[in-house]
Amino acid sequence: MKRKKLNGILASAITAGMILAGCNATATPEIGAAETTETSVPEEKQESSAAEEEKQETSAPEEKQEEENNETSAPDEKKETSALKEKPAGGEHEITSESYPVYAMTEPLGMDMKLYFLDGVKDLPYIESEEILFLINDALLGDEASGINFTMEKNGSIITYTRHHNEEKAFDDNIPLTFDFDKDTIDFMDFDLFCKSPGSSTLLDLTAMHVFNDKGEPAVFQKVDRGSYDRYGDSLVLPLGEYGIDMIMQDGLYLVPLQTINDFLITAPSGANLFFNCKNLILTAKASECEDLYYEGETGERSPALQEYGYKELCLMMDYLYGLKEPHEIEHFAQLFHENGFEAMLKSSDPKNADIAIYRTITDYLDDGHSQFGSYSYLTGKNDYKAPKGASEYRWNDHYERYTKAREKFYPDGIPGYEEVGNTAYITFDQFYMESVEGEEYYTTDPKDFSDQDTIGLIMKAHSMITRENSPIKNVVIDLSCNLGGMADTAVFTLGWFLGEASIGMKNTMTGAMCSSTYRCDVNRDRKFDEKDELGDRRLFCLTSPVSFSCGNLVPCIFKESNKVTLLGRTSGGGSCVVEPASSAWGTSFQLSGIKRLSFVMNGAFYDIDRGADPDYAISTPEQYYDRKALTEYINSIY
Template identity: 25%
Template sequence: MINKKILFSLGFMGTFSLMPLGVISCVWHQNDDHLNITKESYKFYNLSSHHKIYSKSANLYFKENENIPYVSISEMINMLDGFLESSYISKLTSSFFNQKTYYWDNYKFTVNWKTNKMFVNNLGFFRFTKSSSTTDYSKHLKYISYNVHKTKDFKKTIEFNLEKYGLDILNYRDKLLIPLPVFNTLFCSQNYYNLYFNGENLYGAYFDLDDRTPNINKIKSGGFENKLQSLVDRKNTLGHLLWTLDHFYGLKDHKGISKFSDYLSDEDKNKILSTNPNSNNEAYAKLFYNKLNDLHTWMSMLSFYNDANTKVSSLNTMSSNSEQYRKILSKLIDLRKRRFYYGNVPPVRFVGNTAIISFDEFKTGTKNELAEPDAYKYDTYELMKYAMKEIKEYSMRNTPIKNIVVDLSLNGGGNVAAMYRALGFLTKKPIEDYDYNTLSKTISERKFRVDTDGNGRYNNLDGYPEYKWNVLVGKNTFSAANLFTAIAKYTNLARIIGQQSGGGECSVMPNVMADGTSYVISSNNASRILNGNDHYQSIESGIDPHKWMSYDDFYDDNKIWELVNN
């Protein structure tokens, strides 16, 4: 993610004036003041070390006999300052059209409480976040250009129609209120942060809460644990789930899904509508694992209405895709254990004129981790620097290294910025990357350089194209590792050896249902490869190798040597 501090000035033609974020009072419009809505202040706990949020409480609003809270957009943006850059937002209120419009830079977001619709002219509106205080994800990366291309299906304005999903927008005493789960999806989930209301407190977490989160049982033992749900709350939960998947599930078109309300059977929808959490869990597991069968989609934590000790692992979460993935994973792990002591693969090893670099995740180290003498254990860029230093020293004492193999056979992905930095070691040329947004129907093109020697300069002294690069891949080469493979192959940076990679073209998006269920999906940002003139090829199904290799030989260094020297 690129975080930029953008200075801007705004002009507006007409009779309205631009005002700072706050409340502007108007009385000549439709409102919901007749509803019985209660306002409650709850303690807020920020569990993320990536952002410093100083707010200690949050206002939540409740309709009568409903447990799913509403929030004021303005109040929540201000409350989350530290994660969000609240100073970026300005607001214009129109009393004539029953709507409010929020602006920053050239982006605008309009919310109409009469039609229960929201409109945004660019999804970049939701990216006004502050940089992580612990991790510099853009370190050693220099972005040369960024362009957005419109496809034939380009949407000038993106509409979020809550009315279709039975969800409401309120104008209560001149406060614009939307359901907390909707606010969370738009402003938080897309930026790898999520809000959770457990009936007693509001929590904010980096990425998501899951069954392995420290003290998770204490959080799950809130006011909703083992409590009876209402049918209204279940309808809102189903509505929010369908709304999220229809707009943000990136493989919707790939899988031929028109609407998730049609994709789900009546039986499954009835189980989600059930007030029994066991029925809810069963339907969720069937949807995410058996039906979608997508390795970038999974459940992290069950709803707050379950017993706190009930875990996702108690459900049937084995899909056909994950079964194949785990079968090959088990085989390769066993082969590694036979080849290396307890499967501990060295960062770089040598056989004749060939070096093999191995790492199983693309990682960006925190500032503290990068200060450690063994920083390469926490950061992929530092590992590549370490490996290249070892390769040069080996070449001086032994047979000069001619070939380098990057072993991604068990690399399930990780941080994309770390993947970009690793790619930079293969070339002196700028690296090109393309994303297709399945919601806006746009292609984003990025070009960047990597400072591989860490001297702060981005020039032709960076990169090591003098070596013949190879990438060892298989079914477990997934997500960011799959993208590394695709870029290396289609821009001729390396020869791909092994077997077809595992795919996973979409970045992940962590989400929270209205009942507190944590789940992750393939997001609406899908990586593409430019293959021919303006043909942006999907990489969801994986990348075929130039040279095939049996899994049995993946860690036989002599077999690898024979293959790359052939």
């Protein structure tokens, strides 16, 4: 099989995913990371457990239990009988292999990948250590131009992958990842450093834009050392054995379940999923992006092996990769699945029942806005069933309808991106969006030709109008009242414009790593980062509502902490985590509030933004937001 570097193709797929996927604020270009276009739920629904004070027999993967009914056992239990057929004499499995074509979304990559199967079970694939190296080095994390490459070393039952950075004194050099096939553990010395994007200047960089031209001249963003720092997280050991998940070392092969590799070496660092439908392997954020190809797989029941492993891997993945476990009072998802009655559905042979259990868990028990169900498994096939909306989503939809209807009364033909009313300029965007990640493109277009849909272009255009000679503008208002969120780069640019320097914090809830990043922005496009990119002594305001979500919530939270911008309206809608695409071992496609949680930094401490920002001055009704003549008079009355 001929191999080739996939990094460029993957980057293209990720960029497409950013634009298509929905409300997110990404540190690195993640598929599904651009969280803007989908209607999201801003308020998190916290589920309190009546049995929380009691020790649940099924609660934690670490607790060993003695139960007559295996259906209620925790996923970490080593069962006496395996769903795989009994091993032949000598304790060895019957291992077969098959190669499958690989696609990036719907684009064939002209190559195959070999997968392995145990004891005739064809819907539960394993991947070998050499293929894992190829994924890490050639498809996901390696980068020749940046001098980053990965090597593999075998030592008995231990496989070690090491990240190398050829740059002298690089802080992300020689970072190991160890698979122990005797202990069934995966050990990251430093997950964030091992998975660090080649273009990131920090552990948890917020921006994805290419900010230098061929001459090395800066464009759009400049990272400021002052106020920026990295705090490394703890080492991370994934205890697969405690969840009852086996890695197989046999016949010179080192086999790991494909879905485990997908969850922690593909999805978590890069925001993609590697879907398997028994016919193809498809690298994409969501199955909906390649439905025709994905649903070529045959429908049918899950094998007993897939039922068992799929449940355990789902518990492992959500225990580690769901970023809001603490406020939702979820200690272990095995406990939640047992208490909400979905455990039996998730372990059943019917993939539709298992899919619906995931759907209902997201809508009823997570209900956090970023977490959304996507598509049914290929084994289920396309399905029209939709779970009822959760309480928070229902409220958010009501708010969204009220505000958009009120706006239509005053702007029946659509609200302009930039509008001047007397001495006040209004800049409105309903999502944080940019049309390209190439920063240089903002220097080759006249500002008046920028699209109002491109947040950075709209701000550049607005700045040129507001700062023009003899400008009457004394007040500048950013209207985020119907903003659903979006791409982090544009939120950072908005903050930099209003504040001069934008300082934003991010925490990895899985590792504990924290990063504070400070940026300046070249708003007037002169390739200098100075006071001419700011608005001087003009008075600054921001309109927020319960609809303002994710990045639409991040911006007012940072404004509030800065004490430089006056907030008008209602408390913003929350949403603190970067969206993370996810999938089940049987192919369900969904997304979660991921492990990267946005924060503002005050007195050196990180504060979560999920509760939203309270206004300095309340606005009583949605109509008062959009009667801009009256609103301008009110703003001028505020001293």
